Amino acid sequence: MATLVTFHAHPDDEAIMTGGVMRKAADEGHRVVLVVATRGEKGEIPEGLLDDGEQLADRRVQETRAAAEVLGVSRVEFLGYQDSGMMGDPSNDGPDTFWSAPVEEAAERLAAILRAESADVLTVYDDFGVYGHPDHIQVHRVGMRAAELAGTPRVYQGSANRDRMRRAAEAARAAGEEGGPDEDMIIGKPEAELTAEVDVTAYLKVKRAAMRAHRSQISEESFFLALPDDKFGEAFGTEWFIREGQGPGVTETDLMNGR
Numbered sequence: 001m002a003t004l005v006t007f008h009a010h011p012d013d014e015a016i017m018t019g020g021v022m023r024k025a026a027d028e029g030h031r032v033v034l035v036v037a038t039r040g041e042k043g044e045i046p047e048g049l050l051d052d053g054e055q056l057a058d059r060r061v062q063e064t065r066a067a068a069e070v071l072g073v074s075r076v077e078f079l080g081y082q083d084s085g086m087m088g089d090p091s092n093d094g095p096d097t098f099w100s101a102p103v104e105e106a107a108e109r110l111a112a113i114l115r116a117e118s119a120d121v122l123t124v125y126d127d128f129g130v131y132g133h134p135d136h137i138q139v140h141r142v143g144m145r146a147a148e149l150a151g152t153p154r155v156y157q158g159s160a161n162r163d164r165m166r167r168a169a170e171a172a173r174a175a176g177e178e179g180g181p182d183e184d185m186i187i188g189k190p191e192a193e194l195t196a197e198v199d200v201t202a203y204l205k206v207k208r209a210a211m212r213a214h215r216s217q218i219s220e221e222s223f224f225l226a227l228p229d230d231k232f233g234e235a236f237g238t239e240w241f242i243r244e245g246q247g248p249g250v251t252e253t254d255l256m257n258g259r
Contacts, residue, residue: 009135015210020200026072107145114150156241160188195246
């Protein structure tokens with residue numbers, strides 16, 4: 001059996017981006033390791049959520065561990081950086097933020113985990129960080145370099161199918177439906193650039209349960225949890241990746257087998 005290390009920027013990213021792949025790998029007997037760059041300190045705090053004296057970062061760590069149990073994760077690690085906030089926020093360049101961290105330093109922290117786990121597969125994000133968040137872009141830079149340092153053989157860049165999302169949005173508008181992601185927001189990569197398409201429809205209940213574990217950031221009224229089952233399946237039933245040297249088009253449907 002192989003070892004999958006999945007690297008994310010903030011708590012809850014793992015459930016949204018790779019929850020299906022993680023649970024699928026675990027169910028097939030593979031070892032799954034989750035590494036998170038920050039503790040999500042810049043997340044919004046719902047009124048009345050935190051106990052007296054409790055910090056959001058501590059709550060988000062607890063939520064991550066709860067989601068990890070749902071997803072079959074054997075080990076959870078945090079790299080120790082601060083959440084950088086959205087692109088353009090003054091907090092981006094803070095001394096301890098992930099965005100401001102030297103890539104080589106952060107990559108060595110991740111590479112140490114990859115070496116210790118003899119990782120066969122690593123997931124990161126595409127070079128745009130899926131939607132342009134600075135910490136997501138840094139996950140790409142740090143993750144790709146860490147794989148080089150550790151000699152990890154297969155690296156998959158998590159993304160989204162931009163063309164499919166646009167088609168779905170157009171169909172929803174034509175049907176008179178409202179809601180969903182901001183139409184002006186650039187998300188993912190064009191379909192032609194994606195090389196791996198993993199069907200995770202068998203794990204939709206698991207993905208939703210993992211999202212629900214992140215109660216501080218994903219409420220029952222959120223886009224993620226308010227979707228009816230059929231729409232949730234359309235949005236989250238496939239997880240998309242790019243692997244350098246593969247393609248053109250989709251050539252892989254199983255990350256753990258590399259085919």
